[in-house]
Amino acid sequence: MTTQASPLPRHVAIIMDGNGRWAKQHKIKIALGHRTGVEALRAIIRESSDLGIEALSLYAFSTENWKRDPAEVEALMGLLLEFFTSEIDELDEKNVCIRILGDKDGMPEKQRQALINAETRTQSNTGLHLNIAINYGGRAELARAARILAEKALRGEIKPEEITEQALSDALYTRGLPDVDLLIRTSGEMRLSNFLLFQCAYAEFLFPTVLWPDFSLEDYHQALDAFARRDRRYGGRNS
Ligand code: FPP
Numbered sequence: 001m002t003t004q005a006s007p008l009p010r011h012v013a014i015i016m017d018g019n020g021r022w023a024k025q026h027k028i029k030i031a032l033g034h035r036t037g038v039e040a041l042r043a044i045i046r047e048s049s050d051l052g053i054e055a056l057s058l059y060a061f062s063t064e065n066w067k068r069d070p071a072e073v074e075a076l077m078g079l080l081l082e083f084f085t086s087e088i089d090e091l092d093e094k095n096v097c098i099r100i101l102g103d104k105d106g107m108p109e110k111q112r113q114a115l116i117n118a119e120t121r122t123q124s125n126t127g128l129h130l131n132i133a134i135n136y137g138g139r140a141e142l143a144r145a146a147r148i149l150a151e152k153a154l155r156g157e158i159k160p161e162e163i164t165e166q167a168l169s170d171a172l173y174t175r176g177l178p179d180v181d182l183l184i185r186t187s188g189e190m191r192l193s194n195f196l197l198f199q200c201a202y203a204e205f206l207f208p209t210v211l212w213p214d215f216s217l218e219d220y221h222q223a224l225d226a227f228a229r230r231d232r233r234y235g236g237r238n239s
Helices: 019-025 030-051 070-086 088-093 109-122 138-154 165-170 217-229
Strands: 011-015 055-062 097-101 129-136 182-185 204-206
Touching: 019 030, 030 055, 030 070, 030 217, 055 070, 070 088, 070 109, 088 109, 097 109, 129 138, 138 165, 182 217, 204 217
Parallel strands: 011 055, 011 182, 055 129, 097 129, 182 204
Antiparallel strands: none
């Protein structure tokens, strides 16, 4: 197992930003920028699993990304399908438990099947919880959770006063997982872009300027070191 400064975050979330700019810098097609981004994410998943991080959440495709050029959307859909087909054996072997955050029903049929298959096949694995946000939006996730709770209340299964923070948390895609401890967004942009709004309430944020395809294991270790040095107070005071 790799050594790393402690404490380690239990849950790391990453907004993998900058594939487009990277492609532009290298004067290549955007699709190739995303493909190189997938290489970076494969290395980060493996490292997170080897370090013993409990949960890793990656923002792969937002509900807003459908607005992009159809050729780019098609390239991303192709990469997703390829990823879930080619990586599943290794991830399963590494005891990784895959969960999709987002609306799978809004995905093209082939991709939808591949996502369901990845979740079903790895659901009893006890290693890294790998959450991949696809067709995901944080506000939509909260609205969905409210609907789930409202339906339970209508059926008489819960009382309105039982709608607590915990009940809301349990109605999110990330139910059962710890809150996000560390959120990394590459490329220097400093926005949350509708990612894990509830789960990031007490997260530490890091915004390295490196573009995602260039995000290396060294960059990841630096981020984890920076996290270990942060003073987390959760609204209280450390004397
Ligand atoms: C942001 O870069 C990145 C995305 C919108 C997609 C991220 C997707 C991948 C890394 C590949 C697909 C994922 C999996 C799990 C196979 P950008 O295009 O917004 O970059 P820019 O801001 O420089 O244009």
